[in-house]
Amino acid sequence: MADADYEILDSRFRRCINTTGKVEKLYEGCRWAEGPAYQPAWRSLVWSDIPNDRILRYDEASGTVGVFRYPAGYTNGNTVDRQGRLVTCEHGGRRVSRTEHDGVVVTLADRHEGKRLNSPNDVVVKSDDTVWFTDPAYGIESDYEGHLAEPEIGGCHVYRLDPASGDLRAVATDFARPNGIAFSPTRTCSTSPTPGRPTPRTARATSATSPSAKAAPSPAARSSRSVPPASSTASGSTWAVGSGSAPPTASTATTRTARCSAR
Amino acid sequence: VKVPEVVANVEFGGGPKRNYLYICGTTSLYGVKVMVNGAKRL
Numbered sequence: 001m002a003d004a005d006y007e008i009l010d011s012r013f014r015r016c017i018n019t020t021g022k023v024e025k026l027y028e029g030c031r032w033a034e035g036p037a038y039q040p041a042w043r044s045l046v047w048s049d050i051p052n053d054r055i056l057r058y059d060e061a062s063g064t065v066g067v068f069r070y071p072a073g074y075t076n077g078n079t080v081d082r083q084g085r086l087v088t089c090e091h092g093g094r095r096v097s098r099t100e101h102d103g104v105v106v107t108l109a110d111r112h113e114g115k116r117l118n119s120p121n122d123v124v125v126k127s128d129d130t131v132w133f134t135d136p137a138y139g140i141e142s143d144y145e146g147h148l149a150e151p152e153i154g155g156c157h158v159y160r161l162d163p164a165s166g167d168l169r170a171v172a173t174d175f176a177r178p179n180g181i182a183f184s185p186t187r188t189c190s191t192s193p194t195p196g197r198p199t200p201r202t203a204r205a206t207s208a209t210s211p212s213a214k215a216a217p218s219p220a221a222r223s224s225r226s227v228p229p230a231s232s233t234a235s236g237s238t239w240a241v242g243s244g245s246a247p248p249t250a251s252t253a254t255t256r257t258a259r260c261s262a263r
Numbered sequence: 264v265k266v267p268e269v270v271a272n273v274e275f276g277g278g279p280k281r282n283y284l285y286i287c288g289t290t291s292l293y294g295v296k297v298m299v300n301g302a303k304r305l
Contacts, residue, residue: 005265005295016299023266026285026292033287038276040303045276045285047292058285058292060276065292077272122272180272185302231273231284232302239273239284 016233026058027065032145035122037078037086046086048075050145053092073097074139074146077122077180082129089120091139091146096120096131096161109133109161109168115152117159122181126189131161132171134178134191158191180240184232192240266293275301 005023008014030049033056038045043060046068054070055078069075073092081087086099087108094117095110108131110117119139124132136156139146158172158181172178172191180192231239268288276294277283281301286293 007265016297017264018296018298021296023264023286023293023295026294028291030287030290030292032271032289033292034271036272036274036285036287036292038274038281038285040276040279040281043278045274045292047285047287056292060278231275233275234281234300234302239275 026063027056030056035075035077035089037080039080039084039086041084046078048072048078048088050074050076050091055088076120076139076145077133079123079125081125081131082127087123087125087131089123089133091119091121094119094140094146094149096123096133098163108163109159112153112157112159112168112170118151118153118156119146121179124181124183124189126183129163131163132158132181132183132189133161134158134175134181136177136179138177182232185234264295279303 005021006017006019031051032049033047034050035048036045037047045058045060046055047058048055051074053072053074055068055072055075056065057068058065071092073090075088075090077089079087081098085101088097088099090097093107093110096108097105098108099105109120118135118137121134121136121138123134126132134156135153135158137151140149140151142148155173156175156177157170158175158178159168160171161168175191178191182190184190233239264284264286266286266288268291271287271289273287274285275281275283276285277296281303282299283294283296284301286295
C-alpha cells in the first residue's frame, strides 16, 4: 500500500502528497547518486554517480537512462542556469563548470585569491544569474570521490560568482563543512551540513534582497525550522534530505543563522 | 517520503508543472508524483 511510502511528521505535509502515489524506482546501478538537475525543455534529469565518475541522464518521456558524460571529473552537484545551461561542481577538476549550448565545457571558477578550490560540492544559480556554491574538502580527502590532494584554502566556504565579471567572493566563511545549497522563492539561501557526518549543523542564510533593493541586505531568515535544503516549491516550502527517520529540527540539530552578504 | 536507501538530494521535475520529485538514493534514482509544484525559476 502506497500509504506506507509516507510518514506524516508535520500535518502541513499532508497536502503535499497523494497517498495513492507510490515511490517509484526509475534506475538502479549507481555507486552513489547525487546532484540531480532537471532540464524541462529536454524533459531530462541529469545526475552524478560520483565514485563512478559519470553523469547519467534520465529521459522522462521514454523512461530510459543513459550515460551523459564519462569521465566527468567526479561531479557532484548540478543545476540548470536561467539560460538553460548545465552548471556542475567537479571534485576532480576542483572547479565549477558550465556546459555551453555548443557543448563545450568551460570553467566558471577554480581558484579563489589564487588558491585552488577544495572540491565544489553543490551549486545554485540565483535570480540575478550569480552562481552560488559550497566548497567542502570531501572530494580531495581520498581517491574515492575525486583525487587525493592537499587543500590550499584553509577553510570550507560558500562562494558567490558573478559570471559576468568573473568576480568570486566568499560569502560565508564560518562553516565547518557547507554542503547542499538552495534558494527559496523569497531568495533565502540555505546551506546544509552533510547528513550523518559530525558537526550536524544546519544553517540558513539570506542572500540579500530583491532585485529592486540590492543595496540593502535583508535580515537573516528567522525560520525556526532548519532542514538541509535541496529543492523548493513554488509556494515556498523546501523539500530536503534528512538522515534517520525524522527530519532535523531545532531540537535535534544546532541551528545557526547566517547571512550571506551580497552586493 | 520513505525511500529504501540513503538519500543524497532531490529535484522537482515532471514537465512544466514540476510536480514530480526526483530522489537520488545511493544506488538508485527514485521518483514520486506529488501534490505541490516545484519552483521553476528563482
